[in-house]
Amino acid sequence: MITVNGDPLDWHPGMTVQDVLDAKSYTFRMIGVWVNDKPVPKGEFGTFVIPDSAVVQAIHMVSGG
Amino acid sequence: MDKMKVLAEWSYTPTKIDKGYTRKTLYVNVGEPRMEIRDVTQDMIDKFTGGRGFDLKLLWDAVKDTTKWNDPENEIVLSGGPLCGITQYPGTGKCYAAFISPLSGQTYDSNSGGYWGPLTKFSGFDAIEIQGKSEKEIIIFINGDDGKIQILESNQPDINAYTITENLHEYFATSEADKRSISVVSAGKGAETSYFGCMNMSFYDPRRKVTRLKQAGRGGGGSIMRDKKIAAMVVKYSKMTGNENNVVDLDTLQKVGVKLHKEIHDLDDSQCKMRKIGTAHLNEIMDEYHLLPVNNYKFGQNSAEIAKIHSSEYEKLFTQGLPDGCWYGCSMACAKAVDGFTIQTGPCKGEKVTVDGPEYETVASLGSNVGVFDPLWTIEANFYADHYGVDTISLGTTLAFVCECFELGLINKTDTNDLELRFGNKKDIMELIHRMAVGTDEFAAIVAKGIRYIKKAFAEKYNSDAKTMEAIGMEGQGVETSEYVPKESIAQWGGYYLTLKGPQHDEAWLIFMDMVNKQLPTYEDKAEALHYFPNFRTWFSLVGLCKLPWNDVEPANNRIVNPPKEAAKVPEHVQNYVDIFNAVTGKAIKKEDLVTMSEKVYNFQRVFQVRMKQGNAFHNIPLRALGPVFADEWDARKDYYDGKLKEIGVEPAGLSTEAKIQKLQEYRLGMWEGLKTAVYKRRGWNKKGIPTVETLKRLGIDYPEVVAVVEKYSKPEDVIA
Known part of the structure; x- marks a missing residue:
């Protein structure tokens, strides 16, 4: 189990940042991800493997208006 | 096209801009008719900065406590601000308009792109006040090239925006290239019948060979234009250089x-x-x-x-x-x-x-x-x-x-x-x-x-x-309300309904931070965001900037070098604003000064609302903004809303949908009150949302007439402990 923005999410081995974004339907382009307080570069979303029990912050930047 | 009859004309010597300011404002009364050029004091610059700040200061002095939107003394005040018109940084052509709104009966401020803001400043004016009511259909012409202000009898058979704008660019230009030297503010027939008439501000697009329209859309400024029988306002300035603002650096x-x-x-x-x-x-x-x-x-x-x-x-x-x-x-x-x-x-x-x-x-x-x-x-x-x-x-x-x-x-x-x-x-x-x-x-x-x-x-x-x-x-x-569903973001209830002028998204858009990112878990966190973002965004309106280049693009490393909460503020761009403000004006402000500059105007405008509403400037929220009102709304996200009930200790099983809706509404109305109190407290206001005298003093806007409004409508029992 991991938490994403404070909510629990089932974890599986090899789970990447992109898997988390897909699971949460986070489609927004201006999104930043921190795993256990460390930023993950956007180019590594598809390859960065999330460890079990990780605290993930998927931060949507504000735009528009 | 036939020449328009000149009803009134005045000459003036355009003042050159120095460090972003002309230090002059133009007053035109279209009823008398009368024109004045007034000085901008140092205190006005120090407290109100420019743009919307100047608008509100001038409007305060022009209206009475009882002024209605269609009274002659109501004004349309337009101002760019000290950074307006620079060409080196994106998004610097904004013009801000303020007036007593037909929709709300209190002040409204609305902004637009287009060339009006820069060209009027280049023509010699930090702000323009339009007061009075004309008997005839008129066009106001500010000729920054020749130093002339004219009130012309309109000969335009069609005042609708695209038509009159195209015609007036044609009428006042001496050549195709000269059309870029002109900007027109227009409304249209709909603004005559409506309380939400907009002001269209133009620029000429030389590639398409058409006039383009941007809008100070909200609040009913166009309705006031038409009530004053102003078919259009036109400015012309053709001598533009790359440093018209005469910047310091x-x-x-x-x-x-x-x-x-x-x-x-x-x-x-x-x-x-x-x-x-x-x-x-x-x-x-x-x-x-x-x-x-x-x-x-x-x-x-x-x-x-x-x-x-x-x-x-x-x-x-x-x-x-x-x-x-x-x-x-x-x-x-x-x-x-x-x-x-x-x-x-x-x-x-x-x-x-x-x-x-x-x-x-x-x-x-x-x-x-x-x-x-x-x-x-x-x-x-x-x-x-x-x-x-x-x-x-x-x-x-x-x-x-x-x-x-x-x-x-x-x-x-x-x-x-x-x-x-x-x-x-x-x-x-x-x-x-x-x-x-x-x-x-x-x-x-x-x-x-x-x-x-x-x-x-x-x-x-x-x-x-x-x-x-x-x-x-x-x-x-x-x-x-503007076009975002606020139901599931408590902070956005405030971002819309605890605002100065009503639910427009230009104060704070906190839905992602609150509802998705969950960065604002407590009332105090939400109140802090509802203090910072409205004030930060107010700053754009004081200096003549568009908000979009702040956070609709971000540096590649924004989310690497900044922790999550700071990243949302785009710190590098905030520093850009400090740097360009200082480069234009020669001042030496720091990042934290941006919010303080805004707070002065933000609180002044809040007192202005209290004044115009005789103490009853209340913040209301419709039930639809707080959550579902009807069963089909609930059922469209049944699992989600049932889950929300469980979170507050209510078991949805066995309850009718109507009963569930009522339970959630009751709970959320309580949350709304909790949010309101936290926000008022953070902003230095009392229980009625009136800034305290201490707040006015802290910000240096404790002018006797402002304090008098606060004292008139505040009671000791309204203090938030």
């Missing part, structure tokens, strides 16, 4: 500007795609997150229809490859346009036109919110809203409310004069827009006055149920 300005230009060039395509789609890039994103208003904010998503209004559909319709900046030097270039569009209805039927927009707000207001998922219909509705001079947001939100009233049986076809105003009925909704513009019948004339007026009028004339209309009429302080 041009090198820094250029260096910071180049950095942002490069950022936009390198990153926009992978971030917000503003250069290709403008704010319409948000369409499917808002739908995905249940934030796209559908059928009067009943729903936040329409999975079956969203593909039809996907940003990729608009990308095909917007002409690509043209630099669509609405002021020189803006490489963000989000002023998208649809060229060669053939109008299908109304007085322009069959004409081929260039339509400015639609932006996201219009895609939603004159689209999903009225149940329409047809870009071509939305583009036509956008065209007519601008042409008739009405605000697309208030228009769409009002129409959405009226459609729901019709579907609920609160009004019928007899009341609507045979219009079948169901969601998605494109033909009859468009017909109502045309009827509203000319005030064809009583029903159309009522609808044109906005939701607060309609609620009362429908109850009185058609016996419509007042309680239901209160619940679903999406207005705050008399102003229609």
Whole structure:
């Protein structure tokens, strides 16, 4: 189990940042991800493997208006 | 075209700009008629900075406590601000307008791109006040080239925006190239009947060879223009140089500007795609997150229809490859346009036109919110809203409310004069827009006055149920809500309904931070955000900037070098603003000063509202903004809402949907009160939302007349402990 923005999410081995974004339907382009307080570069979303029990912050930047 | 008769004329010597200011304002009374050029004091600069700050200061001095929107002493005040008109940094052509609004009976401020703000400053004025009422149809002409102010008797048979703007660029220009030296402010026929008339501010597009329109759309400034019988205001200035603002440090300005230009060039395509789609890039994103208003904010998503209004559909319709900046030097270039569009209805039927927009707000207001998922219909509705001079947001939100009233049986076809105003009925909704513009019948004339007026009028004339209309009429302080579903973000309740002027998204858009990122867990966190963001964003309005280059593009490393909460503020861009402000003015402000500068004006405007409302400047929120009102709304996200009940300790099993709705409403109304108290406290206000004398003193705006308003309406028991 991991938490994403404070909510629990089932974890599986090899789970990447992109898997988390897909699971949460986070489609927004201006999104930043921190795993256990460390930023993950956007180019590594598809390859960065999330460890079990990780605290993930998927931060949507504000735009528009 | 025949020459227009000069009704009044004055000469003046234009003052050159020094460090972003001319230190002069222009006052024109169109009733007497009379003109004055007034000095800007150092205190005015220190406390109000410019732009909206100057507008509000001048408006305060011009009106009485009892002034109504259509009294002669009400003014339209327009000002750019000290950074307005620089060409080295993107988004620097903004003009801010302030006035007593027909919708709310208190001050409203609204901003627009286009060339009006820069050209009036280059013509010698930090702000322009228009007061009085003319008996004849007039055009005000500010000739910055020759140093002349004229009031002309209008000879324009058609005052609708696209027509009069095109004609006046032609009339006042000496050549094709000279058309770029001109900007026109217009409204339209719809602004005469409506309380949400907009002001269209123009610039000439030399590649398309047409005039383009940007709007100070909200609050009813166009309605005031027409009430004063002003068909248009025109400015001309043709001697523009690259340093018209006579800045202190041009090198820094250029260096910071180049950095942002490069950022936009390198990153926009992978971030917000503003250069290709403008704010319409948000369409499917808002739908995905249940934030796209559908059928009067009943729903936040329409999975079956969203593909039809996907940003990729608009990308095909917007002409690509043209630099669509609405002021020189803006490489963000989000002023998208649809060229060669053939109008299908109304007085322009069959004409081929260039339509400015639609932006996201219009895609939603004159689209999903009225149940329409047809870009071509939305583009036509956008065209007519601008042409008739009405605000697309208030228009769409009002129409959405009226459609729901019709579907609920609160009004019928007899009341609507045979219009079948169901969601998605494109033909009859468009017909109502045309009827509203000319005030064809009583029903159309009522609808044109906005939701607060309609609620009362429908109850009185058609016996419509007042309680239901209160619940679903999406207005705050008399102003229609802009186009985001706020139900599930407590912070956004404040971002919309604890604002100075009503639910417009230009104070704080906190939905992602609060609802998705969950960065604001407590009332205090939300209150802090509702202190910082409204004040930070106010700063743009003081200096003449567009908000979009702040956070619709971000440095590549923004989310690497900054922790999550700070990243949302885009610290590097905030530093850019400090640097360019200091480069223009020669001052030495720091990052934290931006919020303090804004706080002065923000609190001044709040006291202004208290003054105009005689102490009753209340913040209201409709039930629809807090959560579902009807069973189908709940059932559309049943699991989600049942879960929300469980979170507050209510077991949904066995309860009727109506009972569930009532439980959630009761709980959320309590949360609204909790939020309000926390926000008022953080802002230094009392329980009635009135700034305390201590707050005024801290900010240095404890002018005797301001303190007098606060003391008149504050009581000891209103203090928040």
